[in-house]
Amino acid sequence: MQIVISIDDTDNLESRGTGEIASLIAEGLTANGWGSASLVTRHQLLVHPDIPYTSHNSAMCFLAEINEGCLEQVISFAGDFLGRESAEGSDPGLCVVSLPDLKHAPELIAFGRRAKLEVITMPEAYQLADRIGAHLSEHGGTGQGIIGALAGAGLRLWGNDGRMKGSLKFSRETVPAAELLAHPNVDEVRSITGESVDALDLVRLGEKPKTVLIDGASVLLVSAAEAGEGEPLWQTLHRKELKDY
Template structure:
């Protein structure tokens, strides 16, 4: 059974980030033999004075494939985990959606897009969650994190929003790697330019330190930008600061 799990607003300026907690939840699913988990993605939401957040207002989401018998144990564990591990002063929210049970995927994706542009409230989130039959719960503070948790589900489901948590580990030869070799040593679906062109396997990329992947067309891609004077190398991994639109 395919599920999406998203958490939001679990940290403060001194604590571990929400991404670390999401990663631990994903790992716990596999440790307990409940199923398998995919990578965690970070989804940027609206930064606004009326929206409480720690530093960037982003939610963290991952996909998992679990035995249906473990759905409720997973929800129970995640709920207790957030109560225990979320930082003082945070407003943690949890959302767990069974993908095949969603009655209106368009509605949850629209909610995610709105959360990037408008100030939304808990009532809106709970109303939609009840309508869609997804689990949505708060675990401390004001519980405002339920808005971002539900929004993150919609954004991950859209397949065209978010950056993978962490950095890609790519083996290179003096900082260079062929696209084909990059794909063989990673879970990437491809390498694309910032204007959408997918590069062939024989193209050579200058790989900068700590490259990141983004979600496009339902999967993770490495983004590259032109090199002005690359001594024969045409492409370089796109710096993190230029990936903010994803």
């Protein structure tokens, strides 16, 4: 049974981030024998004076494959974990979507995309969650994080938004594209200009290279490098170049 778990607003400026809490929840699913989780994605939402947030207003989300009959246990575990581990002064929210039971998926995706552009209220989030059959719950403070949590779930299902948490680790600065594709967290190496990247092409890795979610896949974006003979043809994008994902 595939589910989506999304959380938002669990931290303050001194605490560990929401991404780390999402990773710990994902690890907990495996540790408890309920299933396994995918990579965690970070989804940037609207930054606006009317929206409280810690630093960047982003939700964290992951897909999980769980055993039949474990959904309520997973929801209870995730909610208890948020209530216990979220930082003082935060307003954590939790969204859990069972994909087999999801109704009106396009509405959820549209909600997520709107949350990148508009200020949305808590009552609207609850109304949508009730209509589509998603679990949505508050776990401290004002509970404002439910909006971002629901939006994060929609954006993850859309499959064209978000950066993967963490960075890729390689022992060398320059590697062929084939070696990048052999990494378990890389589904595709893609040029931002649409040119084909050959498996034998050399790619120069910048600082902390990250993959992004495109067409539901974990994609490492590259741009053309100023290369001489025998030099890399491509280079990974700088973190600032990924700010739109």
